[in-house]
Amino acid sequence: MTTPPLILLAAGGTGGHLFPAEALGVELIKRGYRVRLATDSRALRYSGLFTQDMTDLVPSETVRGRDPVSLARTAVMLGYGLVVALGLVRRLKPAAVVGFGGYPTLPPLLAARLLGVPGIIHDANAVLGRANRFLSGRVNAIATSLPGVLDRDPALAGKTVTVGTPMRPAVLAAAAVPYEAPQANGPLRVLVVGGSQGARVMSDIVPPAIERLEPALWSRLVLTQQVREEDMARVRAVYDKLKINAEFAPFFSDLPARLAQNHLVVSRSGAGTVAELAAIGRPSILVPLPGAIDQDQFANAGVLSGADGAVRIVQSEFTPDRLASEISAFAAEPAQLAAMAAKARSVGRLDAAERLADLVAKVAGI
Structure with a gap:
């Protein structure tokens, strides 16, 4: 028997990012695919679809200030996260990496880009978040919850699809x-x-x-x-x-x-x-x-x-x-x-x- 394709989901460690990832994960499993989650340590507080044995922690850091020390710390942590993510993507060999926003999505999506793995981002907001904005030109497709989010950017609008916000079974x-x-x-x-x-x-x-x-x-x-x-x-x-x-x-x-x-x-x-x-x-x-x-x-x-x-x-x-x-x-x-x-x-x-x-x-x- 052939092993079902694996989809690696990447999300920041808050409910707004994790819950849509969980909803997509449920649907993908229903279709016979395998899923894993790449995120930060905050996600462990949520006891939803992603158990610890389905979760990979990838180091990351949010931009917390514009001073040189803060920016340097963010760059170092994201660089370290990219090294970890490159190893993760090489080992898992996912068919695609799907990001749901937040800085913890940067290393997995950039690793996917470097290794030639298809990348997709989803943004639930009426305006694109900072991490997704950075990734938008580096992925194969962009999914939005609301129409018109990228209408003013023709280069991105052509690969953008309005899908809505994936809802968990509880919703x-x-x-x-x-x-x-x-x-x-x-x-x-x-x-x-x-x-x-x-x-x-x-x-x-x-x-x-x-x-x-x-x-x-x-x-x-x-x-x-x-x-x-x-x-x-x-x-x-x-x-x-x-x-x-x-x-x-x-x-x-x-x-x-x-x-x-x-x-x-x-x-x-x-x-x-x-x-x-x-x-x-x-x-x-x-x-x-x-x-x-x-x-x-x-x-x-x-x-x-x-x-x-x-x-x-x-x-x-x-x-x-x-x-x-x-x-x-x-x-x-x-x-x-x-x-x-x-x-x-x-x-x-x-x-x-x-x-x-x-x-x-x-x-x-x-």
Whole structure:
């Protein structure tokens, strides 16, 4: 019997990069291919498709500063990672290498380029990330989640295919759960998340916003909030004082199911979160991470807010008073939440993993 082709997936160690890689991996395995993941040590915290025996750690480093010392450190670590990746690609002999963004993808994709192995990158953001931007001219194909990302660059547009964001089985299961708007005077379920790394701003703003709500709303709220360990005590103190029905955790491994269970989501607007909100069809208040060079989260949030499926609030305007006003308005108009859920769902794509797998098979010639 011939050994099935191997596809090496490369991803940065955060959920926004790893989850689409996992979704593609599931689809490729379903088609009879083998998969492995090249990533950094952060990925070991995720207990999804990629077990430790399916994972290869490749050294890498993010650009953390523009001073000579920081740049030199990044160059040395990426150079070391390239040496490791060259050995890995020679040993594994993959039919293709597929990158999902983040600096840990640079060594495997550059190794593939040097060794003549087909390379593909996928970018889930509305603007290409820095690592993918660097790799874009060095790969055989580019897959994007959203249309028009590279329309202004004819040299890249010709090898770009819009596929959507591959969704894990847990997201596809959550997408099958219909949205039910809250009943008048019934429970109002609100989920607050800040991305796979958490977000302190949510701990700073959401508790005082809840304090500003009418007391009649306190008894209706069923609040689930992602809270960093260092912020847990102060957040809990506020909700205990108000007798809010609340659950906290630093990270939710079952986030897709929780998205489906809630009436309203308050969140950062990372590419993965926005894609899952669209696929599952849930209304949201999105607060883009400020200060990013390419403003990717602002653009991501604009995809849903432009479709009337979300409210986008820049962080400087994300105040307790503003958030309290938005929650109060939604509580008074449940039909608006239902309409936003439908609009968000109209943006979502559920077949992205299949479409990306088709592209991989075509580029790899398998």
